[in-house]
Amino acid sequence: MLLVIAAGYYFFTSSIGTSALSDEVGAAGLPTVYSIGLASVALVLGLQAILRLLIIGSQGESSIDSPDFFRMFLRASGVLAIGIFYLLIVNIVGYVIALLLVLMAMLFYLGEAVGRQAILAAFIGAGFFWFLFDWLLGIPTPGIGSF
Amino acid sequence: MEAIFIGLDLLTGTPLIFVAIAGVGWGILGGALPGISPSIAMALLLPLTYGMEPGLAIVLLAATYVGAEYGGSIPAILINTPGTNAAAATVLDGYKLQRQGRGGEALGISLYSGVIGAFFGLAMLILLTRPLAEIALAFTPMAYFALGLLGLSVIVSLSGESLLKGLAAALLGLMVATVGSDPISGMSRFTFGQPELLDGIAPILIMVGLFAVSELLRQASVSVWEKPKNTVMNLKLPNGKMRKRLFKPQLIGSIIGTIEGVMPGAGGTIASFMSYNEARRWSRFKSEFGNGSPEGIAAPETANNTVASTALVPVLSFGIPGSNSAAILLGGLLVHGLLPGPRLFEENGDVIIGLYTGLLIAAISLLVIGMLILPVCLWLVNRPRAYLMSFIYALIFSGIYSIDNSLFDIGLVLGAGAAGFLMRLVGFPFLPAVLGVVLGYLVESNYRRSLVLSGGDHVIFLEDGISLSLLVVAVLFLAGSLSTRAWLTYKNLQKEILENKS
Numbered sequence: 025m026l027l028v029i030a031a032g033y034y035f036f037t038s039s040i041g042t043s044a045l046s047d048e049v050g051a052a053g054l055p056t057v058y059s060i061g062l063a064s065v066a067l068v069l070g071l072q073a074i075l076r077l078l079i080i081g082s083q084g085e086s087s088i089d090s091p092d093f094f095r096m097f098l099r100a101s102g103v104l105a106i107g108i109f110y111l112l113i114v115n116i117v118g119y120v121i122a123l124l125l126v127l128m129a130m131l132f133y134l135g136e137a138v139g140r141q142a143i144l145a146a147f148i149g150a151g152f153f154w155f156l157f158d159w160l161l162g163i164p165t166p167g168i169g170s171f
Numbered sequence: 172m173e174a175i176f177i178g179l180d181l182l183t184g185t186p187l188i189f190v191a192i193a194g195v196g197w198g199i200l201g202g203a204l205p206g207i208s209p210s211i212a213m214a215l216l217l218p219l220t221y222g223m224e225p226g227l228a229i230v231l232l233a234a235t236y237v238g239a240e241y242g243g244s245i246p247a248i249l250i251n252t253p254g255t256n257a258a259a260a261t262v263l264d265g266y267k268l269q270r271q272g273r274g275g276e277a278l279g280i281s282l283y284s285g286v287i288g289a290f291f292g293l294a295m296l297i298l299l300t301r302p303l304a305e306i307a308l309a310f311t312p313m314a315y316f317a318l319g320l321l322g323l324s325v326i327v328s329l330s331g332e333s334l335l336k337g338l339a340a341a342l343l344g345l346m347v348a349t350v351g352s353d354p355i356s357g358m359s360r361f362t363f364g365q366p367e368l369l370d371g372i373a374p375i376l377i378m379v380g381l382f383a384v385s386e387l388l389r390q391a392s393v394s395v396w397e398k399p400k401n402t403v404m405n406l407k408l409p410n411g412k413m414r415k416r417l418f419k420p421q422l423i424g425s426i427i428g429t430i431e432g433v434m435p436g437a438g439g440t441i442a443s444f445m446s447y448n449e450a451r452r453w454s455r456f457k458s459e460f461g462n463g464s465p466e467g468i469a470a471p472e473t474a475n476n477t478v479a480s481t482a483l484v485p486v487l488s489f490g491i492p493g494s495n496s497a498a499i500l501l502g503g504l505l506v507h508g509l510l511p512g513p514r515l516f517e518e519n520g521d522v523i524i525g526l527y528t529g530l531l532i533a534a535i536s537l538l539v540i541g542m543l544i545l546p547v548c549l550w551l552v553n554r555p556r557a558y559l560m561s562f563i564y565a566l567i568f569s570g571i572y573s574i575d576n577s578l579f580d581i582g583l584v585l586g587a588g589a590a591g592f593l594m595r596l597v598g599f600p601f602l603p604a605v606l607g608v609v610l611g612y613l614v615e616s617n618y619r620r621s622l623v624l625s626g627g628d629h630v631i632f633l634e635d636g637i638s639l640s641l642l643v644v645a646v647l648f649l650a651g652s653l654s655t656r657a658w659l660t661y662k663n664l665q666k667e668i669l670e671n672k673s
Binding site: 026029033036037040041043045046047048049050051052053054055058059061062065066068069072079093095096097099100102103104106107108110111114115119123126127130131133134135136142145146149150153156157161162163164165166 | 204215335336338339342343345346349353355356357358360361384387388389391392393555556557558560561562564565566568569570572573576578581582585588589592596615618619622623627668
């Protein structure tokens with residue numbers, strides 16, 4: 025994974041152009057060093073894992089190998105999906121309604137029973153954040169249809 | 172003596188005391204909200220100061236800065252979200268203590284240390300402005316580069332079990348810091364046509380993603396919530412024994428905070444991380460660091476609150492703003508016709524004394540306001556899991572959006588959160604990555620500026636006195652930390668092999 029990141033970063037580094045205003049090191053200078061550094065560390069980590077396997081005989085239990093990993097990953101993905109949902113709708117329905125929907129979605133997703141208490145909490149939360157950020161701090165939050 | 176009388180007169184004859192308290196209260200609120208940085212909290216007040224007397228306006232802005240630097244520690248401890256960049260080092264042990272049900276104790280330590288830092292910083296500002304200002308002027312690009320390397324040397328201590336993983340995380344952080352316009356030529360790098368990336372990725376976005384969002388994802392990924400046992404709901408200020416234990420880390424934080432504060436551009440974040448590292452190095456309870464150490468909270472909190480005062484040295488002495496917050500304070504001075512420099516102290520002595528008096532009130536009110544609001548914060552974070560997590564998520568969206576009114580930033584935070592969640596699963600430490608993001612620009616821009624000055628000759632880093640000293644210290648730190656780590660790794664490996672054979 026680290027090697028892939030290092031390779032990708034190096035690829036984009038090599039596409040950085042040169043400028044007449046540039047110095048000797050250049051805009052791509054340190055990024056190149058970082059990508060080579062990361063690739064080297066990734067290789068050493070890989071070698072270390074192999075050596076460990078040879079010397080000790082087992083790799084130890086990795087979190088990724090555990091049977092719960094995918095279940096954990098899926099549950100966490102749900103929270104991320106709610107965040108992406110917010111980004112998709114906030115410019116359409118506006119800040120307050122989008123936040124209200126996110127609060128309700130999170131509450132229900134995390135196991136809160138669908139009922140008056142949770143819905144009321146979501147309304148209070150959305151109203152509170154609107155009051156704090158929009159009204160009190162004067163942040164221009166997205167309005168309805170502001171895309 | 173005359174200055175004391177002027178100060179007393181200001182205290183009794185003007186609304187200075189109320190202005191200072193209001194500034195601290197507003198600052199704490201701003202600092203505690205992720206995304207509302209100290210500079211944003213100050214900028215929001217700037218229009219209000221136009222109609223105020225110059226002295227009061229400056230006190231309001233400076234008190235807000237003091238409050239905001241402290242406020243950042245509250246969400247850092249309670250919800251694993253640093254409210255400000257400088258509070259990132261507080262997350263490590265603060266949140267661990269909160270998870271152990273000792274959030275009240277952690278908040279008490281951060282409040283007490285913050286107040287100590289604010290008093291120490293003020294004392295340094297009053298007593299040592301002139302000599303400290305000379306240090307600030309002596310800093311060249313070479314010295315800043317060396318300072319950045321010294322900051323990066325902390326990675327060895329922050330890497331947890333695997334130095335290589337820490338190194339990889341730091342490199343990832345440094346890579347993120349290269350996104351945006353090149354510091355010398357202005358060419359865009361890794362922006363993929365997105366104008367939002369031209370200014371780079373703000374460290375706070377990465378911090379909130381890595382710490383807060385990844386923690387939310389982790390909490391959501393487990394079916395049973397690890398609720399802390401025996402939770403102490405009350406704010407607990409340190410007792411005599413604890414105060415004695417905290418003395419050393421606070422002293423370390425104060426000294427580092429003083430030195431870092433006067434260097435334009437260094438800021439509270441480097442001071443916090445370096446103080447954390449040094450407090451750990453000199454502690455008798457090293458193993459507690461990273462697992463809920465009181466000293467791990469005291470050192471960075473003292474440092475960043477000291478910086479809040481000493482950062483005023485270059486602003487008042489030369490008009491050099493070392494940070495966004497200092498730039499806004501400078502704007503406040505200029506709006507009222509106050510020109511920074513040595514003549515400011517001679518021609519507007521009453522304003523300077525008013526500022527010092529206001530900062531004194533701010534330091535005292537930090538304690539009072541903290542004691543009033545922290546129990547409420549503690550109550551809030553002990554609400555049922557679903558409510559707490561939902562509200563934190565909504566707070567993150569609102570706070571991050573308010574930095575630049577950008578939904579793109581929220582997307583970046585979610586991306587950093589997903590990356591942080593994966594890093595948690597494979598055991599990669601966060602703090603080296605954060606350090607890389609924070610120091611990346613400082614290191615690269617000053618490295619290249621130095622080489623421009625020398626025509627590409629690296630010897631310039633050894634010719635500059637401060638640079639050479641800092642580089643030597645960095646090498647010594649690295650050598651010491653690496654040798655200790657190598658010895659511990661060797662012993663652990665030996666033990667593991669023996670256990671495997673048996």
